[in-house]
Amino acid sequence: MFDTKKVEIEWGGAKLTLETGRVARQADGAVLATLGETVVLCAVTAAKSVKEGQDFFPLTVHYQEKYFASGRIPGGFFKRERGATEKETLVSRLIDRPIRPLFPEGFYNEINVIAQVLSYDGENEPDLLAMIAASAALTLSGVPFMGPIGAARIGYQDGEYILNPTDAEVAAGSLDLVVAATQDAVMMVESEAKELSEEVMLGAVMFAHEESRKVIDAIIDLAEQAAKDPWELPAADDGAKLKAELKKLVGKEITAAYKLVDKSARSAALAEARAKAKAAMADRTPQEQMVAIKGVKKLEAEIVRTAILKDGRRIDGRDTKTVRPIEAMAHFLPRAHGSALFTRGETQTIATCTLGTKDSEQMIDGLTGLRYEHFMLHYNFPPYSVGEVGRFGAPGRREVGHGKLAWRALHAVLPSKEEFPYTIRLTSDITESNGSSSMATVCGGSLALMDAGVPIKRPVSGIAMGLILEGKDFAVLSDILGDEDHLGDMDFKVAGTSEGITSLQMDIKIAGITEEIMKVALAQAKEGRAHILGEMAKALDHTRTELSAHAPRIETISIPKEKIRDVIGTGGKVIREIVATTGAKVDIDDDGTVKISSSDVSQIEAAREWIIGLTAEPEVGKIYTGKVVNLVDFGAFVNFMGGRDGLVHVSEIKNERVEKVADALTEGQSVKVKVLEIDPRGKVRLSMRVVDQETGEELPDTRPAREPREPRGDRGDRGPRRDGGDRGDRGPRRDGDRDRGPRREGRGPRRERSEGGEEGPAPDFAPAFLTRDDD
Structure with a gap:
């Protein structure tokens, strides 16, 4: 019934299987990809016609994780998969970025790429498998896709590269890198690293490229068995005649516009040139007008690229290595726990750091189950930052992607939760943008963390590199402008400290770049990062030793596991009382770690003493502060160490004689007591008279010691009786010998x-x- 085609290879210690013809047969291309016991289905469909007047390529990629893949039911109120999670959005971008440049120019048919995780074994990550399945499905579909691409994830531990590492290997190592590539060149890089050198990072990219070729060969083998006939595309007009016409019409205006250093003035001049070209084409058909608009953009690219390659002159007059002027300011906002204003040329961000307690952690529900994230970075890009009117609302895919890139760059230098038990939220509000706002977020975020007192290992800076490539001639550009990003061939972002790289991301708009170009880009980026770190240090070169007065303080103590229930109490009664009475927040982990937080140090101290009192054992000779809870004729019971009571005998209240306990003490009175004795039954005997009630210091015992009792001797001879008789002769018994x-x-x-x-x-x-x- 099924005309199934399949290929299998051994790859990274597991079996990679690509199968088609069994599932989703009505799609233009569908592949079931399996690695270990992780299974991903990717289906590709393409519209057979183009909408009238459409002048862009409508490619949409959707990655979705089915919870049944790991035997789970979604948490929360809704028990079905809903809108894309952050991870699903990021993986969708991960698939989109390397395949988009591989469609021919002028191909505007709408394409859907839908990848769904059907099984997850907990070891082989489905995001990498989804990229491979998408590449295979596109190759089989017959659409004009200049692939296939392969992909590989690389780890690094003990000087060795690891192909497709598990989560545990990534955590133990110092690199998590994903590469997508064609047979000849690298298309996309995404990574997080723990301060690795340029040489190690480049070696990892090349190692991944070599391993991805094995996947490409497998996809080609499957395509030879099951690929559909390629689509026939109409012959494309090279537009030489129209290009010459447009150059004559607005060439001088465009050249003059790109000599303007100010972005606003340049944008206005370019808008006038485009309007002039549009007016000249008003009598043409809609299709010809659309082609003319594209022609103007190509003319702009040609003018800019030629100036850079031939003259070494960039749009704003810089050479290829110069970084724009930088101005950084720490503690920009008075009430934020940490803040910074970072400006580089016409790109600017307000970065803020907010510190919170454990209950502020982000709960994330996914295939691996519930987990909690204590470091969050949120990137916002309002339309006013580029002088435009546009949608303002929930973050889109771009905002999520840029925020995650900055998150990776800073995550590597954060202290552990044990060292710094705070939840950390960074926000980056882009107020101006003209190139690399994500790298501005890294720089501003690093300053905000230090301003908040977060003990990061070292400051982190980031820089965006560009590329102009014509044949064998190329130029790598440091700190690219927005226009250089749009008109160039590469967006290459590098972030790191003075010791090494923490994050690397690369997107290519052409059919890949070579090792030589990457080597030049990494070396040039290193120089730029060092310069930016120097400028940042002028604002703040170290982490502040004191937290903001508005930030919560957290004190961590450890209690025995068997005492946890004593602190929580029946139904949480005790811990609620501690929180309500002291005003401090209390969080208890299963291992006995207790975090007490408040912006008021006295509240923390009160809660800490209470908890210690509930869990610690009293020590003989130690002085405690307690509260009188009950008065009796022979003394007073004092509650100390939270839930422990002891007796202060009437003779231990003062050095002088106390006739009536109520004359010396009142219920609820705070007193300082010394533990004199703890009997085998746990009863505690306390003393007030040997403690200074003002200072809590121990006083010398001035009361004369009691004279020791005389030996009682043999109980058979107890001395004379009270009536003068001999105790040895007690007189007659009541019966018998003693009458x-x-x-x-x-x-x-x-x-x-x-x-x-x-x-x-x-x-x-x-x-x-x-x-x-x-x-």
């Missing part, structure tokens, strides 16, 4: 003891089963 007088009537016979000490007959009032014969 105790007449017995009371009705008591029955007296029990006698035998020589062996056994009792004699039971009394007559004893139960029958206790009586025995009187021999």
Whole structure:
């Protein structure tokens, strides 16, 4: 029934299988990709016609994780998959970026690429498999796709590269890098690193490229068996005639516009040139007008690229290596826990850092289950930052992607939760944009973290590199402008510290770049990053030693696991009382770690003492602060160490005699006591008189010591009796040898003891089963 085609290869210690013909047969191309026990289905459909007047390529990529893939039901109120999560958005971008440049210019048919995770084994990540499945499905579909591409994830540990590492290997290592590439060149790089050198990063990219070729060969093998006939495309007009006409019409105006350094003035001049070209084409057909608009953009690109390659002159007059002027300001906002204003040329961000407690962590529900993230970075790009009117609302894919790039760059230098037990939220509000706002976010975010007192390892800076490539001639540009990004061939972002790279991202608009170009770009980026770090240090070169007065303080203590229930109490009664009474927040982990937080240090101290009192054991000789909870005739009971009570005897209240306890103490009074004794039953004897009630210092015991008692001697000879007799002769017994007088009537016979000490007959009032014969 099924005409199934399949290829299998051993790859990275697991079996990679690509299959088609069994599932989703009505799609233009569908591939079921399996790696280990992780399975991803990718289906591709393409519109057979183009909408009238359409002048862009409508490619949409959707990646979706099905919760049943890991045997889970979605959490929350809605028990079905809903809108894209952050991870799904990021993976959708990960697939989109390397395949988009591989469609021919002028191809405007709408294409849907939908990848769904059907099975997840917890070891082989589905995002990489989705990229491979998408490449294979496009190759089989017959659409004009100049692929296929392969992809590989690389880790780095103990000087060795690891192909497709597990989550545990990534956590233990110092690199998480994903590369997509064609047979000849690298198309896309996404990574997070722990301060690795340029040489190690370049080696990882090249290693990934080599491994991705094995995947490309497998896709080609499958295509030879099951690929559909390629689409026939109409012959494309090279537009030489129109290009010459437009150059004559507005060439001088465009050249003059790109000599203007100010972005606003340049944009206005370019708008006039485009309007002039549009007016000249008003009598043409809609299709010809659309082609003319594209022609103007091509003319702009040609003018800019030629000036850079031939003259070394960029749009704003810089050479290829110069970074725009930088101005940085720390503690820009008075109430934020940490803040910075970072400006580089016409790109600017207000970065803020907010510190919170454990209950501010972000709960993330995914294939691997619930987890909590204590570091968040949110990037916002309002339309006014580029002088435009546009949509203002929830973040789109671009905002999510740029924020994650900055997150990766800064994550590598953050302290561990044990070192700094705060939840950290960074926000970057872009107020001006003309190139690389994501790298401005890295720089501003680093300053905001230091301003907030977060003990990061080292400051982090970031720079965006561009590329102009014509044949064998190329120029790498440092700190690119927005126009250079649009008109160039590469967007290459590098972030790191003085010790190495923490994040690397590359997107290519052509059919890939070579190792030589990447090597030049990394070296040039290193120089630029060092310059930016120097400019940042002028504003703040170290982490502040004190937290903001408005930030919460967190104190961490550890208690025995068996005492956790004592702190929580039945139904949470005790911990709620601690929070309500002291005003501090209290979080308890399963390992006995207790985090107490408040902006008021006295509240933290009160809660800490309470919890210690509930969990610690009192020490003899130690002084504690307590509260009188009950007065009795012979003393007062004092509650100390939270839930522990002890007795202050009336003789231990003061050095002088206390006639009545109520005259010296009142219930609820705060007192300082010393532990004198803890008996085997746990009862505690306390003293107030040996403690200075003002300072809490121990006082010398001035009360004269009691004289020791005389030896009592043999109890058989206790000295003279009170009546003057000899205790050795107590007089006659009540019966027998000691004449105790007449017995009371009705008591029955007296029990006698035998020589062996056994009792004699039971009394007559004893139960029958206790009586025995009187021999």
